Amino acid sequence: MSGLGNLWRDSAAESFAAPPLRGERSVDLAIIGAGFTGLSAALHAAGQGADVTVLEADTVGEGGSGRNVGLVNAGLWLPPDDVCKIIGNQQGEHLNRVLAEAPTQVFDLIERHKIACEPTRAGTLHLAHAPAAIAQLQSRLAQLSARGAPVRLLNAAETAQRLGTERFHGALHDARAGTIQPLAYARGLARAAREAGAMLHEQTPVTAAERRTGQWIITTPGGKLRARTLLIATNAYHRPVTHVTRPDIPIVQYFQIATAPIGDNLGGDILAGGEGCWDTGLVMTSVRRDQAGRVILGGMGGDVDLHANWARRKLARLFPRLANAEIAHAWAGRIAMTHDHLPRILRMGQGALAIFGYSGRGIGPGTVFGHAAAHALLSGDETDLPVPVVDQHTEHFVTLKSMYYEAGARMVHLAAARL
Template sequence: MPGLGNLWRASAAETYTAQPLRGERMVDLAIIGAGFTGLSAALHAAGQGADVAVLEAETVGEGGSGRNVGLVNAGLWLPPDDVCKILGPGPGEHLNAVLAEAPSLVFDLIAQHGIACEATRNGTLHLAHAPKAMADLQSRHAQLAARGAPVRLIDMNSTAQRTGTDRFYGALHDARAGTIQPLSYARGLARAAHDAGALICEQTPVTAAEHRSGQWIITTPGGKLRARHLLIATNAYHRPVTHVSRPDVPIVEYFQLATAPIGDNLAGDILAGGEGCWDTGLVMTSVRRDGAGRVILGGMGGDVTVHANWARRKLTQLFPRLSGVEIQHAWAGRIAMTHDHLPRIQRMGPGALAIFGYSGRGIGPGTVFGRAAALALLSGDHSGLPVPVVESHAEQFVTLKSLYYETGARLVHAVADRG
């Protein structure tokens, strides 16, 4: 199983390649990181007529955007009431409202730019992994319904019919959400941004960024950018940049495995409605299918070798008829997890912002945060940003927390594997 590779790279219908930055250029907006956030920012800034350049150290979607589960969710892990408790009622409800519309922006962009990313908007299922977990889903349902969200609770029998397994005790269905092929979506955003006039540069790591004489001087191995504004959109894949200090954030790793394509005779009842799923477990598990009929199982943890036995066992527990089915792909990615699970927008200097900490919700939030940040930087008006800008951010015990998450996942999976 280890070393089988990332399904999204093997199956992406969208292709996109770009050359490294060479020479010097002046732009209105420089963006570091070609993931959902940076590419959405580039697309929307270019759409406003701005001169934009995106600098990516590897390739488009190389980071979390190309390793994502592919669930286009509305909102965060946190229930909306908790968001308001942390941010306050006004800013909290603003963030809730922005993220409630995030799936619509994603699917609208897909339709507008003809992005071939297996877009399916049939909702998602938040699954109760234990009987007591239904109380959490009931609370979330009440909070979301009070805000007008099209959500409904599903009992255990109906959940079994929708998922094809009787291992869950109910579910919360959110009709706003859906699934995509995440790497294809990222590449499609890059193509659309390029078509709108943005310069996309791959294999272009940024070594230094310094504000001098009213502009940002951004240095790469092959050239320099001079920019009026700067957006750092590297999230969990940030690399050190001289003169710019973005705070470290605890990292959670998440792995996935995918079966071979499975026909309806064997797996036709597994998520037949096309929903994507994740459960309420503290060490979360996700399940979905792709356009070719593969079953894709995900779980917390970064070492695919270590977690492989649990993953294979879990897949068989959920769907006994898949025992012995070939596993064709296995891969992992990193998640930037803030202590309160809320994203941050931090001021990095004059006309510069950094966005980080989606805590596992990269597609919808990344798309809307990127758009909002680009428009705020170009206009100078930050009032429409999803969260207030902070001047600094600090996380305690970053390395220990990252180790804690991985160790916890290993222990839970080891116990489950012996069970």
């Protein structure tokens, strides 16, 4: 299955291409990384009249932004009370409020810039994979309802009607959320940023970045930028840059398979309302559909062949009539997972920030963090950032944790194969 390729690359209605950087240029803001964070920052910086340039080592959306599930969630993987326990009530509630509005910002950008990315704001379903998981959903319901979120707990029968399978025991519906074609969204942001005046360069890896004479000197194989400010937005796809050390973060691999388009005879009742889903399992599973009717199922793990075999069986258990459905795509991506599952904004020197650690929630947080970072860097005012800037960040046992996540996914999926 590893040769089937990434669905989002084959189905994106938005296209984008940019030449490598050649020569030298002076800018207000240099951005390393053309994913959701960097592109959102570029769009908003250019909209403020700043001279901004984005440098991408590969192509727009090549990293997690073009490989994820495409769920536009409100909030983080963590429940909001846990966010407050970790970083304090004032800062936690600020982050909760900012991310509660993230889907609105995403869908507003899509509408404003006419981004052809299959936007569907029908909400998401957080699925109870076992009877005991209902208590977890009830706790989230109470926490979110107390903050005014439009959430509702569905019983098993309502969940089966929405999802098209009786394999789950209930679900928490969040009406704020939705789904998109993620790579098309990234390319649309890139197009909008360029239309606003930003310069973007693909196939332009940054080899060095150094603060000298009051500015950042950023070196690439074919050129050089002199920048007043710098944003490093590489997240789980960071590459070493001489003179700049961003801490390593544990990596979680996540894979997906997608069927060929399925007509109403086979798939008419599978997520007929257009929601995207993920479950409460420790080794999480996701399921959604796209506008062409494909069923897309994902789970933790990086070995596409090994995990996709499990996913094929899982798909058949959830939807028996899809047991012989053609699997047309299979791909994987990387998630940067901090030890407490909270994103970080790290100071990399005077006038420079790095953002990382969305822990699987890249679309909404990336969009709002990028916007806020552009404002903070250009204005010098950091008060409206979603989380406070930290001067250092350390993750322990990074390699071991990454191996642990992958081994755990393998064990669960191999055990499931014997059932």
